Amino acid sequence: xxxxxxxxxxxxxLPLIGFLINGLGxxxxxxxxxxxxxxxxxxxxxxxxxxxxxxxxxxNTHVASYFDxxxxxxxxxxxxxxxxxxxxxxxxxxxxxxxxxxxxSTSYMHEEKTEHFGRYFSFLNLFVFSMLLLVMxxxxxxMFIGWEGVGLCSYLLIGYWFKxxxxxxxxxxxxxxxxxxDLGFLIAIFWLxxxxxxxxxxxxxxxxxxxxxxxxxxxxxxxxxxxAGKSAQIPLYTWLPDAMAGPTPVSALIHAATMVTAGIYxxxxxxxxxSLSELSMNVVAVVGLATAILAATIALKQNDIKKVLAYSTxxxxxxxxxxxxxxxxxxxxxxxxxxxxFKALLFLAAGSVIHAMSGEQDIRNMGGLSKKxxxxxxxxxxxxxxxxxxxxxxxxxxxxxxxxxxYEKSPVLYGIALFGAxxxxxxxxxxxxxxxxxxxxxxxxxxxHVHESPKPMTIVLIVLAGLSIIGGLVGIPEIFLKGGDxxxxxxxxxxxxxxxxxxxxxxEYMLMALSTGLVVAAIIFAWxxxxxxxxxxxMSFGKVLENKWYVDELYEKIIVKPINWLGSFLNKxxxxxxxxxxxxxxxxxVNYGSRQLRLLQxxxxxxxxxxxxxxxxxxxxxxxxxxx
Amino acid sequence: xxxxxxxFLSIALFAIGIVGVLTRRNAIIIFMCIELMxxxxxxxxxxxxxxxxxxxxxxDITTKAGTDGQxxxxxxxxxxxxxVSVGLAIIVMMYRNIHSVDVNFLNxxxx
Numbered sequence: 001x002x003x004x005x006x007x008x009x010x011x012x013x014l015p016l017i018g019f020l021i022n023g024l025g026x027x028x029x030x031x032x033x034x035x036x037x038x039x040x041x042x043x044x045x046x047x048x049x050x051x052x053x054x055x056x057x058x059x060n061t062h063v064a065s066y067f068d069x070x071x072x073x074x075x076x077x078x079x080x081x082x083x084x085x086x087x088x089x090x091x092x093x094x095x096x097x098x099x100x101x102x103x104x105s106t107s108y109m110h111e112e113k114t115e116h117f118g119r120y121f122s123f124l125n126l127f128v129f130s131m132l133l134l135v136m137x138x139x140x141x142x143m144f145i146g147w148e149g150v151g152l153c154s155y156l157l158i159g160y161w162f163k164x165x166x167x168x169x170x171x172x173x174x175x176x177x178x179x180x181x182d183l184g185f186l187i188a189i190f191w192l193x194x195x196x197x198x199x200x201x202x203x204x205x206x207x208x209x210x211x212x213x214x215x216x217x218x219x220x221x222x223x224x225x226x227x228a229g230k231s232a233q234i235p236l237y238t239w240l241p242d243a244m245a246g247p248t249p250v251s252a253l254i255h256a257a258t259m260v261t262a263g264i265y266x267x268x269x270x271x272x273x274x275s276l277s278e279l280s281m282n283v284v285a286v287v288g289l290a291t292a293i294l295a296a297t298i299a300l301k302q303n304d305i306k307k308v309l310a311y312s313t314x315x316x317x318x319x320x321x322x323x324x325x326x327x328x329x330x331x332x333x334x335x336x337x338x339x340x341x342f343k344a345l346l347f348l349a350a351g352s353v354i355h356a357m358s359g360e361q362d363i364r365n366m367g368g369l370s371k372k373x374x375x376x377x378x379x380x381x382x383x384x385x386x387x388x389x390x391x392x393x394x395x396x397x398x399x400x401x402x403x404x405x406x407y408e409k410s411p412v413l414y415g416i417a418l419f420g421a422x423x424x425x426x427x428x429x430x431x432x433x434x435x436x437x438x439x440x441x442x443x444x445x446x447x448x449h450v451h452e453s454p455k456p457m458t459i460v461l462i463v464l465a466g467l468s469i470i471g472g473l474v475g476i477p478e479i480f481l482k483g484g485d486x487x488x489x490x491x492x493x494x495x496x497x498x499x500x501x502x503x504x505x506x507x508e509y510m511l512m513a514l515s516t517g518l519v520v521a522a523i524i525f526a527w528x529x530x531x532x533x534x535x536x537x538x539m540s541f542g543k544v545l546e547n548k549w550y551v552d553e554l555y556e557k558i559i560v561k562p563i564n565w566l567g568s569f570l571n572k573x574x575x576x577x578x579x580x581x582x583x584x585x586x587x588x589x590v591n592y593g594s595r596q597l598r599l600l601q602x603x604x605x606x607x608x609x610x611x612x613x614x615x616x617x618x619x620x621x622x623x624x625x626x627x628x
Numbered sequence: 629x630x631x632x633x634x635x636f637l638s639i640a641l642f643a644i645g646i647v648g649v650l651t652r653r654n655a656i657i658i659f660m661c662i663e664l665m666x667x668x669x670x671x672x673x674x675x676x677x678x679x680x681x682x683x684x685x686x687x688d689i690t691t692k693a694g695t696d697g698q699x700x701x702x703x704x705x706x707x708x709x710x711x712v713s714v715g716l717a718i719i720v721m722m723y724r725n726i727h728s729v730d731v732n733f734l735n736x737x738x739x
Contacts, residue, residue, distance in 0.1 A: 604732065605731050605734055606650065606653075606731060606732065609649055609650060610650055613646060613649075613650065
């Protein structure tokens, strides 16, 4: 009998249909129809995803194969979806959070013209479609299709307001940075195929013995290059903060539900390979941790509300990679989930703030908003507590799982990661206090205009706030509740478990108390420092942080400039002086030759006959004397 | 007579024809030279055919071997006659137009 899960193709198909309807009918449909189609398709996918999740929970996993996507010689790539614990969990996150963001967008983007409104929703649906394809694919090629799809959609949505040159540049930057990572991913796929002859997950993972150690290391490192591009890790992270050019719900979608979690998913999916390469694991962990700290320090001094959140995403992604790198795959995936809740919440709340401030994004011009936009304030506060990691909010459990796993691996890494967690709490509450407490620092006009956002937006915020509070309960550590760590248990069939906990319970309690205590201290420090924020110029070191360690300038100097120079050099020297010379030379030779040959055509019958006879004689001679 | 004599005569006739075509300017003489070449070939065909037939007739008097060469000569003569009629017509037209049969005036082929 056919597996009931064969029907999962509907999950990505529905958003695709939504994309087609909204994309093609954007000039004809009204805004309400566009909203219904846009949200409705995602909602249907979400309901299907819940059903799929329950099926998987009851132990029904399935690889749904539909047709041969590529079949050339020994290369056979089926178009197939893999439904197992990992992908079903991601399905829930993507469609669930995606749906909430769609609903929020109907209100947030209402000022746009109908045509652009339709374009926006069609892109949003395409984005979700690509991401679903990415997580559902049963081989690396299908994943790569989705991978490129989210890259394209991020470009389209970051450059949504395409009349602004700066935004277009940001969109280009995101796309090009992603392409660099994609190249690594693509080479990894080729390498994998060359060595194993297949790209299907199941076959690769069971046939992993065919690969020798260095192959695995190279493949996993190349895959990680791809993941670093998509998930904004050092050195390819600079596109993500610039991606703030898009509308705020798009930022939420990119940061929470789609796009940046793709890298985590890919590494978690390939955990069998990663577990076999010590070097790759260490690279992932160190790069993740370095990104987490670097981004956290930058976030300390940013003044754009969305930029702070963007750097906090980069930093949290660093934590996820740290978790993957120390072998705690389920902790990494757990953090993806909780992060999706609270980061979507924070972004959407930030969108609500921006909405209330009539488009103002600089927190130095805000302040004292807590009383005016109560719901936004409270939900934002919940998001901050969740990301800072105060029990029993969701962020605490996932971050604690990561920190614990790191401690088991190496106390030094743990120390650095804990410092990062401290920074996280500090910059998030700095953001909160500067925005919401103290006196209002904007213009009079803005002051009168401040208002709470409409219902669809606030309801979404409240739902996400609820999820941020309780979302962590699926992963309560064993020491609090026997059998509480549901998420690792759920994911165990697809993920190579790292061994039993080696730390004693008392150590674990102590670590938790330590991190919670330090986080609370950081929050109090932020409160003292920023409760009554006054505008001030950044000092020497603060200036460096405010300018993001000058990384963009550094890239400009050491990468962009030399490439531009090389380009113009090749253009001037190679292209014009060599290639053009060759091409023109061929033309000149032909021209000259034909001018000479033309003289033969005299029009004299006699000369023609003479030539004819001569050539006949020559042919005769060749035939007669030269033939063997 | 040995076959050599026929071959030498034929080569001589053919060479005279070629040289005539190449050197003379009068269209009618060129024409005659072409005929000369054709007939050189005809002579050769007949000579070989005769030789071949005689050889075969030594063993079998009723043989028809070698007769096809002679038949071929008739075809060539027919084609040559047709060619002459067309060619002479062209020459007549040429004379009517340029009042000359000198082929060097016929250099309009390149235009």
